[in-house]
Amino acid sequence: MSIKEEIVNLKEELIQLRRDFHSHPELGFKEVRTSRIVEEYLQKLGLEVRMCAGTGVIGILTGAKEGKTILLRCDIDALPVEENTGLEFSSQNNGVMHACGHDGHTSMMMIAAKILSNHREDICGKIVFLFQPNEEDAGAEEMIKQGALQNPVPDAVCGLHIWSYIPTGTIGIIPGPIMASSYYFKVTITGRGGHGGAPHKTISPIDTAGHVLAAINSYHTYEQDSLKPTVISVGKIHSGQKEIIVPDILEMEGSIRCLHEDDEAVRKRFCEIVEGTCKAHRCECKIEFVCGNTLLNNDESMTRLVMDCAEKVVGRENILTKNISVMLGDDFAEFSRRIPGAYYFLGTGNEEKHTTYEHHNCKFNIDEDSLAIGVEMHVKSALSYLGVKIDE
Ligand SMILES: [Zn+2]
Ligand SMILES: [Zn+2]
DSSP: OOHHHHHHHTHHHHHHHHHHHHHSOOOTTOOHHHHHHHHHHHHHTTOEEEEETTTEEEEEEEOSEEEEEEEEEEEOOOBSOOOOSOOTTOOSSTTOBOOSSHHHHHHHHHHHHHHHHTTGGGOEEEEEEEEESOGGGTHHHHHHHTTTTOSSOOSEEEEEEEEEEEETTOEEOOSEEEEOEEEEEEEEEEOBOEETTOGGGSBOHHHHHHHHHHHHHHIIIIISOTTSOEEEEEEEEEEOSOTTEEOSEEEEEEEEEESSSTHHHHHHHHHHHHHHHHHHTTOEEEEEEEEEEOOEEEOHHHHHHHHHHHHHHHOGGGEEOSSOOBSOOOTTHHHHTTSOEEEEEEEEEOGGGTOOSOTTOTTOOOOTHHHHHHHHHHHHHHHHHHTOOSOO
């Protein structure tokens, strides 16, 4: 039986699993039910299973022969969104929804694990199935801190994201940067408060913030190379209590996203410009950064491997390489900056099935026909990396 046929035989289970997870979404690091189901499922398959970072699950399939180790990673968390899809298997948890497709990710990887474990005798090396909690807020780092990349140490990593922006039956992938890094900043500008009728006796952080905003925009337009995609946006400014008082302090928060490797230089210049502008206006400033995601940079040879698999699964004409990279991020980057990796988008967009809504939208849904394609990609990329030929 070919891998494709094996997947067809498991399609009902695949969809059932997805719908069950969809009805029971859980927020990051609280995926207790989800991870218990995954854990028991992998144990039944005879994998070596361990928990990691609370609700993370790692299943290890050891082939009959020696070889390399490949890590397949998926994410299992849902979002704080009130579902409005009208699906019969809608979320039963108020205010929580699988609005990013991670329900599909979890079920695809479980079925991939089932198929691959049936081929243990043919496999040389190891396949690590990693079910990661809290993708939406840096869960990968926590798993790595707690040893996810040890025992065994993987040689390579593959992962995918269901993607409503491209049609079902297509796969989007490119070598190099595919998803942006993001750093959240908080700038605290301190002046000297006083009477609104005597501003010359105060140092206004609000006035200074206006200059800071202008300086950031100038930097972005006139100094930053526009062929190196960079977004600097301010999402929150807070200062002041009353119209007749110049406040002491102002807080400004936003993010810097880069789809290139020079993100550190961008942050450095951002700091110089903000600090310099504040100084010119007699204010003190403090800048803090929190890393949202690092750059997701696809390894050349792993990308080629995934592309070769995609050619077998969806055909060369359905591999999309134009307009694929995005300024969004994924903490898959935490794995792929440590070991060679490839990350790709699995098309799920289908106008007739209303599956072209934005990710994180309350009407987001996936085309379940894309799930079998994802399973085949997982299975074939793992086998191909380990050099195992089953049905070719
Ligand atoms: Zn997602
Ligand atoms: Zn998401």
